[in-house]
Amino acid sequence: MSVMDKIKGMLKGHPDQTSKGVDKAGDYADGKTQGKYSGQVDTAQDRLKDQFGANPNQDRPPQS
Template sequence: MSMLDKLKGMMKGHEDTARQGVEKAGDAVDEKTGNKYQSQVDTAQQKADEQIDRQPPTDG
């Protein structure tokens, strides 16, 4: 099992928490870099959210 598969399994049922983590991580990067890479960070956050949205719903 790949690391990505393990991560997907851990996120299952915790999509909102994962989105919050992505947002906080991006905000932290922006703060540390003085928003120098804000566009790239925003793109990465969007891609991560898209991946979270692609997770199959939980059973139960």
Template sequence: MSVMDKLKQMIKGHEEKAGQGVDKAGDMVDEKTQGKYSKHVDTAQEKLKQQLGTDQQAKGQDDPPQQ
């Protein structure tokens, strides 16, 4: 079992909180580097959320209802 599989099992049912944690960590890195690497940090946040499966939850809440 890979580390990523173990992480996915640990956050199961708490995907929203995990996504918030990824965002908070990225914001902290941006603050410490004064935004110098913000594009790289944003890309890393997106990829980590995709791998953890937290991006589907967030997208569903932010998107307006489809008609």
């Protein structure tokens, strides 16, 4: 069992807490980089939420 499988197992069924944790980590990274990489951080947050099934925006088409 990989580390990702273990993490998914722990977060399964808790999309609200997962989403909050990903947002908090992204905000921390934005703060440490003074917003220099905010686009990349936002993309990473969305991908993590998709990976863990906690993204409420996954039904929405991508913005251009």
